[in-house]
Amino acid sequence: xxxxxxxxxxGLFLQGCNGQPSDRKTxxxxxxxxxxxxxxxxxxxxxxxxxxxxxxxxxxxxxxxPTMKVLLLHGGPGMTHEYLEAxxxxxxxxxxxxxxxxxxxxxxxxxxxxxxxxxxxxxxxEVEQVRKALGLDSSNFxxxxxxxxGILAIExxxxxxxxxxxxxxxxxxxxxxxxxxxxxxxxxPTMDPEILAEIQSLEDAEDYANPRYMELLVEHHYVEHxxxxxxxEWPDPVNRAFAGVxxxxxxxxxxxxxxxxxxxxxxxxxxxxxxxxxxxxxVIGAEHDTMDPKHMEWMASALPKGRYLYCPDGSHLSLxxxxxxxxxxxxxxxxxxxxxx
Numbered sequence: 001x002x003x004x005x006x007x008x009x010x011g012l013f014l015q016g017c018n019g020q021p022s023d024r025k026t027x028x029x030x031x032x033x034x035x036x037x038x039x040x041x042x043x044x045x046x047x048x049x050x051x052x053x054x055x056x057x058x059x060x061x062x063x064x065x066p067t068m069k070v071l072l073l074h075g076g077p078g079m080t081h082e083y084l085e086a087x088x089x090x091x092x093x094x095x096x097x098x099x100x101x102x103x104x105x106x107x108x109x110x111x112x113x114x115x116x117x118x119x120x121x122x123x124x125x126e127v128e129q130v131r132k133a134l135g136l137d138s139s140n141f142x143x144x145x146x147x148x149x150g151i152l153a154i155e156x157x158x159x160x161x162x163x164x165x166x167x168x169x170x171x172x173x174x175x176x177x178x179x180x181x182x183x184x185x186x187x188x189p190t191m192d193p194e195i196l197a198e199i200q201s202l203e204d205a206e207d208y209a210n211p212r213y214m215e216l217l218v219e220h221h222y223v224e225h226x227x228x229x230x231x232x233e234w235p236d237p238v239n240r241a242f243a244g245v246x247x248x249x250x251x252x253x254x255x256x257x258x259x260x261x262x263x264x265x266x267x268x269x270x271x272x273x274x275x276x277x278x279x280x281x282x283v284i285g286a287e288h289d290t291m292d293p294k295h296m297e298w299m300a301s302a303l304p305k306g307r308y309l310y311c312p313d314g315s316h317l318s319l320x321x322x323x324x325x326x327x328x329x330x331x332x333x334x335x336x337x338x339x340x341x
Contacts, residue, residue: 029063029095037061046133048104048126052117057130058108062088063097068338069140070098070168071131074241075147077118078249080107083241084146086319090327096334099134103152105249118249118264124155131163138165142334146170147316148254154270157277166337167277168330170284171316173291174299175269176261182292183260187225195220199259208247208256217257225290226258228313228321235320258290258316274302282307282333286314286322307333 032038042061047054060081070091074081081100091098102109104117104126131141141164145153150172157167173179188196195216202213218231227234255262281303285296293310300308309329314322 029065029092029097031064035061035064044133046130048129050104050114050117050122050126052112052114055104055110055112057104057110057126058102059130059134060100061097061134062100063092063095065095065097065140067140068096068142068334069134069136070096070142070144070334071127071134071136072098072100073127073143073145073149073152074101074103074106075149076106076245076250077103077123077148077253078106078246079148080241080244082107082244083238083317084319085237086235086323086327090331094331094335096331101130105246107244111246113248115248115252118253120151120155120268123152124159127152127156128160128163131160136163138163140165142166142168142337144168144170144330145172146319147172148265151265151268154274154277157279157281158270158273161277161279164279166334167279167281168284168333169281169296169299170330171286171289171291171296171318173295174271174274174302175295176265176267177269178271178295179291180260180266182295183290186292187221187290188259190224191220199257203256206256208251213256217259221257221259225288225315227317228288228315238317238320271299271302274299274306275304278304280305280307280333280337282309282330284309284311284318284326284329286311286316286318288313288315288321289318290316309333 037044044059045056046059047056072081072084074084081102084100087098103123105111143153143156143164150169153167153169154174157164199216202210207213223231227238251263253263253265283296283300283306285293287293297308300306311318311322311325314326319326
């Protein structure tokens with residue numbers, strides 16, 4: 001059976017989940033009664049207060065469900081929500097309301113030239129302001145974070161878990177030092193030594209804008225561990241997100257590439273704090289990820305209410321290259337938590 005056929009069957013299955021026939025769920029899911037964002041198709045520009053002044057961040061609501069609302073935290077930092085648009089193919093059929101969100105400095109949100117704003121606590125405070133503006137609370141609020149968004153989701157949970165119904169940490173380890181060790185000891189040795197040396201030489205020269213730099217990374221690292229598809233077949237949302245990354249945030253915080261981290265996040269480590277997160281939490285790992293899947297499996301065991309989802313064919317963007325496994329597990333987790341399981 002082809003993968004596309006499985007996707008179609010899975011979508012039809014989800015439409016009838018929870019004992020709700022699809023012909024009843026669809027009108028409820030698209031009911032905009034009482035919503036203030038109808039004119040803009042669900043888009044809201046939310047004002048956020050920062051130490052550098054007041055700015056606006058972009059959000060977009062999809063669907064309507066009073067008990068299952070997911071706020072999506074994109075990666076980067078400084079990436080955009082766009083690569084998460086694959087959610088449109090799965091969550092509506094499951095009746096799950098969700099919110100795209102560009103963090104400050106990204107894509108459709110304001111982009112202040114203010115380096116002092118690119119700090120974890122400031123981002124956490126921003127998420128809390130967005131939560132309040134959207135009216136999300138512990139009766140319905142699921143926080144999803146992918147890659148850097150996973151760091152932000154962990155930090156938010158440690159600060160504000162009383163507001164959460166569930167947490168999803170996708171393709172992110174709980175320690176940047178451990179991530180760097182995995183890149184150095186496991187991933188880099190698999191690369192052609194001459195290619196790796198050239199990449200590192202460009203990094204040493206901080207020649208990140210050199211087209212050769214990204215050309216080498218995509219051909220020799222990204223197609224193996226970021227998105228396991230030929231680059232000319234990468235989905236449009238992924239290409240738009242990569243084209244829209246803000247280097248003034250990404251490089252100072254993460255470093256110049258996905259081949260390890262070297263910026264402000266260099267010493268970030270929350271392994272010892274995972275036991276403090278008491279809300280139901282799904283950790284998603286993938287066999288070919290830039291992140292160690294064994295580490296992410298351990299994270300799930302360290303969380304009091306943790307669950308692990310393993311994507312055997314996936315990489316860092318397993319929502320694309322192991323899509324059915326990814327969304328079946330993600331949706332199943334949200335529905336289980338919603339039903340108290």
